Amino acid sequence: MKTTLSNDALAAYLARQMSNVFPDREVAAAELTPFVEGGLERLALCFARISDKYLPAGREQLFNHRHTDHYAMFLYLVANTIRKMQGNLELADKAYALNKALHAIDVYHEVELPEVFFFQHPLGTILGRAKYGNYFMAYQRCTVGAEDQKYPVIGEAVVMFGGSAILGDCTIGNNVWLSSGTIVLGQDVPDDSVVFGQSPNITIKSTKRHVVRDLFNHPSGRR
Structure with missing residues (x-):
């Protein structure tokens, strides 16, 4: 490099x-x-x-x-x-x-981001002590944090678009796209999903798109 x-x-x-x-x-x-x-x-x-x-x-x-x-x-x-x-x-x-x-980004040095991650103009983004899978991407005003001292588990190949949040005791699967303004609070999200809306009324749709293939340098889409 x-x-x-x-x-x-x-x-x-x-x-x-x-x-x-x-x-x-x-x-x-x-x-x-x-x-x-x-x-x-x-x-x-x-x-x-x-x-x-x-x-x-x-x-x-x-x-x-x-x-x-x-x-x-x-x-x-x-x-x-x-x-x-x-x-x-x-x-x-x-x-x-x-x-x-x-x-204007808050990622404390005790937070363990994965080997491969990417910030896209991340002003206002706060990333807490969750468990992060590889190929993680965060845009502006994203939040990852706890509820009642319980943090999320985030799978591989997860992208958080502007203003999205993952909070509390939840598991986010692999290859998940959080659309702008989406808030997931204490709800699990399966693999290969696009998420819209705000908990408890989130909408989850399956997707054939691949975060790794489309946003990272890996043409096969395999992680």
Whole structure:
């Protein structure tokens, strides 16, 4: 994967952002370098499976630090990588909070998103501590959260269009499309479905479309 900044330059860039936004201390680039490298490795796995006009299939992928969807994914992965590598959680907190400040997205570093995921202009999106399957996509103003401390289980190949929500004790199957404004609260959704409406009055229709084939870089549609 190509990048618009080298790893060292990107670590320095992020360190300056953290130091300016959170002026409690100066963050050194060297503190961030291993986590930037780890985050970029994970981001490359995502980008290799995404088919998008900014990430066209069949070409070497490019991470552009000025592309805000790219950078939102990167900041989540840096924060989560810091946690996974048992790094300084102060830095994980700052990467998480910087993501909220820059992109209005709330994905805490304890949240485990899958290996392959994609954010599409995700302003106002909140992703909580659910279980996420691979090939997960979220657009703007999406919410995944708990009801009575119970979180959803989300299958593979699920796309949440703008303003949709998955809440509470429910299981979302594989290859599911949540249409704009759909709210699923404590109701299960089967595989290969399109969902409309708001709980308890949701409408579920079967579909032959494939999230993996149509939205990700996998022509067979197999997961």
